[in-house]
Amino acid sequence: MIAYIGLGSNLGRREHAVLSSLRRVESEGAARVVALSSLYESEPDGIPGAPRFINAVAEVAPLLPAVDLLQRLKAIEAGMGRTGGHQQSREIDLDLISYGAETGVSAALTLPHPRFHARAYVLIPLQEIAPAFVCPRTGTPVAELVARLGHVRAQVERVSRRSVSGRTTG
Numbered sequence: 001m002i003a004y005i006g007l008g009s010n011l012g013r014r015e016h017a018v019l020s021s022l023r024r025v026e027s028e029g030a031a032r033v034v035a036l037s038s039l040y041e042s043e044p045d046g047i048p049g050a051p052r053f054i055n056a057v058a059e060v061a062p063l064l065p066a067v068d069l070l071q072r073l074k075a076i077e078a079g080m081g082r083t084g085g086h087q088q089s090r091e092i093d094l095d096l097i098s099y100g101a102e103t104g105v106s107a108a109l110t111l112p113h114p115r116f117h118a119r120a121y122v123l124i125p126l127q128e129i130a131p132a133f134v135c136p137r138t139g140t141p142v143a144e145l146v147a148r149l150g151h152v153r154a155q156v157e158r159v160s161r162r163s164v165s166g167r168t169t170g
Helices: 014-025 068-077 120-129 142-148 151-157
Strands: 002-008 031-036 039-042 054-061 093-099 155-160
Touching: 002 014, 002 068, 002 120, 014 031, 014 054, 014 068, 039 120, 054 120, 068 093, 093 120, 120 142, 120 151, 120 155, 151 155
Parallel strands: none
Antiparallel strands: 002 054, 002 093, 031 054, 039 054, 039 155
């Protein structure tokens, strides 16, 4: 089973926060990291005047059921000092983008993530590490989702390539 986690930060040491949060995902027994996209910088979505985000997407082999994985991600956010809400700047943001072929909506979790298909800062790194990804809900390939973004793609810029260990790879 493969899951995808979106990572982002626009406060403090942004790159460090993204990479540290991913290390915590592994060390806290939530998932085993399989691949990590390059790091991308993007304009804040719905937060006028806020600092730019560093974003990435990780492919993981989950070690927990989906709802428990999401709860662990939220606990990692809290443990890393996240204070901002959805429309605020934040130290770290971890979103469960997809969890295998699971789909569904509950009070605790929506799979796949309800807005991932409209977010260039998720789709572009997702396509980088999983070019064959297909949305489990709609059957739409990630390449088509990226193509639908149009000019919004230009608002996401690769700033560095990373390996899972956090070393620059190119």
